[in-house]
Ligand SMILES: NC(=O)C1=CN([C@@H]2O[C@H](COP(=O)(O)OP(=O)(O)OC[C@H]3O[C@@H](n4cnc5c(N)ncnc54)[C@H](OP(=O)(O)O)[C@@H]3O)[C@@H](O)[C@H]2O)C=CC1
Ligand SMILES: Nc1nc(=O)c2c([nH]1)NC[C@@H]1CN(c3ccc(C(=O)N[C@@H](CCC(=O)O)C(=O)O)cc3)C=[N+]21
């Protein structure tokens with residue numbers, strides 16, 4: 334089985350980006366500047382945002398972290414978004430999800446200037462993506478496309494099954510893999526919690542993308558020999574033998590799939606690092622607007 338090493342690929346791409354940023358600096362161009370808004374104290378969100386900020390430093394971007402407590406009001410969040418929209422020094426920004434329960438995520442998303450929406454979550458970017466127009470693509474699905482492309486995994490004409498229909502992973506993944514282009518041109522089936530007989534669908538998959546959020550739910554009996562597996566899930570499972578008291582695992586039972594899949598992304602070190610790289614690529618693109 335081939336390990337689809339997202340961490341190594343991300344390091345390679347970040348090296349390429351660093352060279353481009355060095356060139357921009359030498360020619361007196363605009364250094365990309367990403368801002369991240371982090372609200373509350375969700376430990377997973379903190380770790381993702383920290384890795385985004387660290388990656389900005391690695392490639393030579395400017396970065397700004399805006400942290401607020403859970404008690405923040407909706408209008409205060411909207412005010413931060415408005416400031417970032419209007420700040421000429423900020424090329425792109427993200428509001429880390431999930432937001433506290435009393436904040437309306439849709440309202441926040443709708444307030445983001447599509448030109449700075451490096452997550453690709455706003456209606457303008459989702460619409461443009463769906464129409465096949467240039468747009469900011471959502472980082473996780475785009476990172477997966479980059480990985481399939483760089484590993485030379487053919488998607489044209491393949492049966493792809495996507496587990497999950499969220500706005501940030503499952504739905505855009507389905508749109509991107511089924512549209513004309515490369516990677517693309519796949520026949521895509523989207524499954525979710527109301528799907529009857531999940532196994533019927535997963536067993537037909539040439540490529541299976543799991544974005545569910547249930548630890549190790551996909552097992553060897555659910556797939557055919559030679560399947561390519563993209564495991565998006567990041568789950569923290571209690572494990573007293575670890576220093577931190579938990580281990581990370583995906584939505585796929587990696588051990589049982591190792592002898593059946595032809596290629597698979599590990600967790601950690603698979604899709605996660607590619608997501609961060611895609612966000613950086615979107616920020617670089619946004620910075621070229623000036
Ligand atoms: N590696 C990375 O870069 C990223 C990783 N993630 C991880 O990916 C996973 C999914 O994230 P996200 O898309 O945001 O999650 P959501 O919770 O928003 O969506 C989960 C989806 O899975 C579906 N689902 C739940 N249970 C089942 C089931 N038993 N059978 C089939 N489908 C089911 C849900 O169906 P329904 O719509 O009916 O509720 C829903 O569509 C999480 O583990 C998350 O941490 C997320 C983003 C980026
Ligand atoms: N506005 C917004 N945009 C997002 O893109 C977004 C979000 N909100 N909310 C949460 C999800 C999740 N997500 C991840 C990013 C990086 C890793 C990542 O780098 N993971 C590492 C290690 C993770 C760890 O050690 O905890 C890995 O898989 O190797 C994971 C998950 C982005 N998301």
Ligand SMILES: [Mg+2]
Pocket residue numbers: 363364365366422
């Ligand atoms: Mg700048």
